Amino acid sequence: MKAELIQLGLSDEEAKLYLSCLEINGGPVSVIARKAGVNRVSAYHTIENLLKKKLLSQxxxxxxxxxxxxxxxxxxxxxxxxxxxxxxxxxxxxSLATAGGFRPKIRFYEGMDGIERVFTESLSSEGEILGYTNLKQLIEEIPVFFKSYTHKRMKLGIKSRYLSPSTVESVHAIDPFLPKEFDANLMEILLINKDQFPFENDILIFGNSVGIVSLNPNEHLGLIVESPTLSQTMKAVFDLAWLGATAFVAK
Incomplete structure (x- = not known):
């Protein structure tokens, strides 16, 4: 419980004294401090803070x-x-943040946690998620997370459209990662020539943000740029690429 109280804004010592006070139903500072394992002198100051927060009464x-x-x-x-x-x-x-005009927000993350953070943030999108991806690389590098991510996205009803290099592995690569029952309209994937378009990074376009992920074992990283104009431009470029890929597949 102490950890949860600290998450709610109490200091370590405040949490200890508050919990001890609850356990013994109050008493003098010396008794509460001894129960909490806290120095009595510092306990006086901490209890004053708890009084100000109206968690204790005198x-x-x-x-x-x-x-x-x-x-x-x-x-x-x-x-x-x-x-x-x-x-x-x-x-x-x-108003302070916008006083100096618009400034794109750029966040950089390292490691697998950073990569997962970029994907997870895309689930906050109110519209569809567009992406340049490499399905073969995704299922090799983050299979457990990718399955969880896909299930959550489907549950939230967020549509996605992906462009991915075509390989033997990628043709049915997504199948094991899908829920048993799902709306097929929530996912569209176009497989493109892997030699002409060898995607090494994933690019996700969602809301007013663009996320870039590197699954290369030598440079695991994630990047999110929050910019309405950049996002709008990237969406237009993606739609153009999608249109071209659709026409190519149709032939």
Whole structure:
């Protein structure tokens, strides 16, 4: 529970003292500090913080200052207050961010976690996901994650269109990664000449962002650029490539 309390904004010592106070139903600082394994001197300061957060209350017992835990529901009230403050502050923060004109946001991630982060963020897209990909490379490098990602995307009802180099492995590569039941309209893949178009990186176009992923074992990395104009241009380029690939397949 201590870890969760820290996630909610309490310090390590605040979490220890609060939990100990709940367990023994309050008491003098010395008793609470001993139960929590905290130095009594520092406990006084920390308990003052918990009083300010209204997680503890103070009372006197036989002339001794004691502290009692408030109802755990106070934690929820504390978090709701913070959410309210954050919402009130958002318009001002956004105005500061746009005061100097639009600046594309570029985020760079390293390692497999970074690669997965780019794919996961694409699931926030309200429209379809467009992508230049290499299915053979995907299923070799991140098979478990790719299956999970595909299932989540299908469950969210997000359509995707992919262009991928055609190989023996890629023809039915996607089949084992699909749910048993799914809407076939949610996925379109066009396989293109692997010699003419040897994709080494994945490029995902979604919402106002463009994600770039390298699955090369020597350079695992992910990159996301948030830019409406770049995203719009990349979507237009993809549609042009898709149209050309469709015409080629039709022949």
């Amino acid at each position: 009372y006197n017992r036989n002339g001794v200052k004691c502290f009692a835990p408030e109802s755990p529901e106070k934690l929820e009230e504390l978090m709701l207050e913070k959410v309210h403050v954050a919402k009130a502050l958002l318009p001002q923060l956004k």
